[in-house]
Amino acid sequence: MTTPHISPTHSPRNVRHLKCVLCGRExxxxxxxxxxxxxxxxxxxxxxxxxxxxxxxxxxxxxxxxAERSLWRYAPLLPISDTERxxxxxxxxxxLYPVQRLRRxxxxxxxxxxxxxxxxxxxxxDRASAVGIVKALELGAKEVTGASTGNAASSWAGASAxxxxxxxxxxPEKAPxxxxxxxxxxxxxxxAVRGTYDQAFDLCIExxxxxxxxxxNTAYNxxxxxxxxxxxxxxxxxxxxxxxxxxxxxxxxxxxxSGVWKGFYDLQQLGFINRLPQxxxxxxxxxxxxxLALESDGTIRPxxxxxxxxxxxxxxxxxxxxxxxxxxxxxxFAVSVTDEEILAAITTLxxxxxxxxxxxxxxxxAALQKLLAQGRIDPKERIVLLATGNGLKDxxxxxxxVGSPMSIxxxxxxxxxxxx
Amino acid sequence: MTTPHISPTHSPRNVRHLKCVLCGRExxxxxxxxxxxxxxxxxxxxxxxxxxxxxxxxxxxxxxxxAERSLWRYAPLLPISDTERxxxxxxxxxxLYPVQRLRRxxxxxxxxxxxxxxxxxxxxxDRASAVGIVKALELGAKEVTGASTGNAASSWAGASAxxxxxxxxxxPEKAPxxxxxxxxxxxxxxxAVRGTYDQAFDLCIExxxxxxxxxxNTAYNxxxxxxxxxxxxxxxxxxxxxxxxxxxxxxxxxxxxSGVWKGFYDLQQLGFINRLPQxxxxxxxxxxxxxLALESDGTIRPxxxxxxxxxxxxxxxxxxxxxxxxxxxxxxFAVSVTDEEILAAITTLxxxxxxxxxxxxxxxxAALQKLLAQGRIDPKERIVLLATGNGLKDxxxxxxxVGSPMSIxxxxxxxxxxxx
Numbered sequence: 001m002t003t004p005h006i007s008p009t010h011s012p013r014n015v016r017h018l019k020c021v022l023c024g025r026e027x028x029x030x031x032x033x034x035x036x037x038x039x040x041x042x043x044x045x046x047x048x049x050x051x052x053x054x055x056x057x058x059x060x061x062x063x064x065x066x067a068e069r070s071l072w073r074y075a076p077l078l079p080i081s082d083t084e085r086x087x088x089x090x091x092x093x094x095x096l097y098p099v100q101r102l103r104r105x106x107x108x109x110x111x112x113x114x115x116x117x118x119x120x121x122x123x124x125x126d127r128a129s130a131v132g133i134v135k136a137l138e139l140g141a142k143e144v145t146g147a148s149t150g151n152a153a154s155s156w157a158g159a160s161a162x163x164x165x166x167x168x169x170x171x172p173e174k175a176p177x178x179x180x181x182x183x184x185x186x187x188x189x190x191x192a193v194r195g196t197y198d199q200a201f202d203l204c205i206e207x208x209x210x211x212x213x214x215x216x217n218t219a220y221n222x223x224x225x226x227x228x229x230x231x232x233x234x235x236x237x238x239x240x241x242x243x244x245x246x247x248x249x250x251x252x253x254x255x256x257x258s259g260v261w262k263g264f265y266d267l268q269q270l271g272f273i274n275r276l277p278q279x280x281x282x283x284x285x286x287x288x289x290x291x292l293a294l295e296s297d298g299t300i301r302p303x304x305x306x307x308x309x310x311x312x313x314x315x316x317x318x319x320x321x322x323x324x325x326x327x328x329x330x331x332x333f334a335v336s337v338t339d340e341e342i343l344a345a346i347t348t349l350x351x352x353x354x355x356x357x358x359x360x361x362x363x364x365x366a367a368l369q370k371l372l373a374q375g376r377i378d379p380k381e382r383i384v385l386l387a388t389g390n391g392l393k394d395x396x397x398x399x400x401x402v403g404s405p406m407s408i409x410x411x412x413x414x415x416x417x418x419x420x
Numbered sequence: 421m422t423t424p425h426i427s428p429t430h431s432p433r434n435v436r437h438l439k440c441v442l443c444g445r446e447x448x449x450x451x452x453x454x455x456x457x458x459x460x461x462x463x464x465x466x467x468x469x470x471x472x473x474x475x476x477x478x479x480x481x482x483x484x485x486x487a488e489r490s491l492w493r494y495a496p497l498l499p500i501s502d503t504e505r506x507x508x509x510x511x512x513x514x515x516l517y518p519v520q521r522l523r524r525x526x527x528x529x530x531x532x533x534x535x536x537x538x539x540x541x542x543x544x545x546d547r548a549s550a551v552g553i554v555k556a557l558e559l560g561a562k563e564v565t566g567a568s569t570g571n572a573a574s575s576w577a578g579a580s581a582x583x584x585x586x587x588x589x590x591x592p593e594k595a596p597x598x599x600x601x602x603x604x605x606x607x608x609x610x611x612a613v614r615g616t617y618d619q620a621f622d623l624c625i626e627x628x629x630x631x632x633x634x635x636x637n638t639a640y641n642x643x644x645x646x647x648x649x650x651x652x653x654x655x656x657x658x659x660x661x662x663x664x665x666x667x668x669x670x671x672x673x674x675x676x677x678s679g680v681w682k683g684f685y686d687l688q689q690l691g692f693i694n695r696l697p698q699x700x701x702x703x704x705x706x707x708x709x710x711x712l713a714l715e716s717d718g719t720i721r722p723x724x725x726x727x728x729x730x731x732x733x734x735x736x737x738x739x740x741x742x743x744x745x746x747x748x749x750x751x752x753f754a755v756s757v758t759d760e761e762i763l764a765a766i767t768t769l770x771x772x773x774x775x776x777x778x779x780x781x782x783x784x785x786a787a788l789q790k791l792l793a794q795g796r797i798d799p800k801e802r803i804v805l806l807a808t809g810n811g812l813k814d815x816x817x818x819x820x821x822v823g824s825p826m827s828i829x830x831x832x833x834x835x836x837x838x839x840x
Binding site: 089158161191398401 | 510513518519520521535538540541542578583591597598600601602603605607609610615619626627630766767770772773774775810812813815822823826827828829830831835836839
């Protein structure tokens, strides 16, 4: 498989180079490509910034005065050429809730939920799509593509629709109905691949090479982590630069957790914060390749993915190498939870905070509950749970977690009977 | 049917009195009740403000400096006692998109979409629930109730859950699955009434009297319009106090459109704006009681409701009298659209703006398209479309508007075949 070149018309001044996560080889941002020329698709490229350059143009004081309430408030820290004009959909600056009832229920002193289901297409993936679509525009692309279990795809289709780009999306056949509906409504050409996410992913890269579409695949396009990192930037700013002790992140491909790490790392390099949080990788027991790697030699080996949390259901985590590295750098670790624990966490979260999360998004609370039960959490820790997607994305799973309405005739007697 | 008293512990200083929409009788806010003592449930009460009092404490300059990005930035214009402490969920300050692609497509000079599907439970109803739940807290209520076709209910259940109040919800049996799922996930006790919305509504009021729950029924609880008006306040502020020429509002019970009118009216009274927009009431052909009243003697007569746009499917509009009055005061009018036009508008909106709206929410675009086709819109007008709820609320209807994915084997040849 060859690695197609992508050549940006402008080079962002704040970027030093792109660096291969495997061999460390450096590439100029002007000769931009998806992955390392030497290592191929496994050689994911990281964006390396010129922090002294950025520090002269981006300060806490400037942020405090910035009225922009979206991820573009962090434009000087993003790999984009034009830091003035942005795509139309309002992405990011989602609420960080100090969930007092849940906190008390769990016996903790400081607990927050970052509700990223509040993004335009109802998941954190909108952050990556926002940066990705700007890169597509820089290249003059008119057609874009992506493979996804669902959220990245619907997010990409929505971002494309808002700008009039044509999108070609590859999903595994069994993706939840709501995510498929979003794609079709946004006018994407949708290929429901009779196979796994992993097969859809590979097919999408083949199609990219054949048709010249701009590709947004996770751990292939180097700019997505940069979009995802904005969730960490927001958490820090919303906590008035007090760093959390632990951040719980749902993990499938491992791309979001690397984004979270990158956000905190950037802020540390700029001197905005003086330490990094521990990252807790929250995986479904039926899809825990990154946990197994973290707890052994660090090597990613494919598993047989089997969890109802579709957004983190992955056999071979595409960003596994970087995710393992970043969790370790943060002195973090992984926890896996069962589907039953995830379903229970959906209702616990909704009933104590008003936040309705999709299964993958509730995995962070399920993981916290497991660690608490094992006595592995100090009640004084400052903890942030990342809720990565809205519960409306997967009603079928949510309904498994709850009972049914009480069917009654329109009579007060029936109400009384139902209550007794 | 008796009208239960509700007695607030404090009286908001900015409120002069509550006034019956039918007989004009005035009630002190300290002897607060749901509806007029003389007229009964049909005697909806309006909140009448002390504008000179408010004008001394609330200016455009103060707003410009206010960092709060939620409906609570307008607290001095809301009927609440404590203007400092608010419920936890972040409601309002939703995007007002200058939808340039859709604008050009329709041949208009100035067009905006207010995306209220971005609220916590994904509909505009969160605005009313936010104010309603504050009133419940002022009374020390621990249990709340409401009847709804879906959005108001899920919004009320979410607000209640975020504060630990118990909710009892009455829905018509055929409410969309996603809305029922939200209710159950939030831990509401849900009564699926074998009957219409109207029967569920009446039963809920009976239950309120029997059990003493705090009631959020539309056009019964006088404070909901006050929450809903914040969408108009935001539109004005986001347009830098340039008043739209027309605002298109999906209309079922007629409560939202009265809220929109009240918001503009308040701002005019305060001198923030110098004129009012025309309000266009957008109804489904299968549920157009308010349109029929507007185009005849103004009297609301029940219809046989039959539309897939569940959020505006109403036989007897509970807020009909006020809605007819307010549309007329605005020099506005009504338009009705078919279900087919609504479904087509869902995809048109999504594909040109990235905003995925539920059927009722897309009725505003369908109505605009109808007026354009009839030559009843001046292309120079400044137009705002209200998108009242997120498309994820009703996937089944959305899927009727679109095709299916192309099912393929994971082979590039299959992609090529599907494209040709």
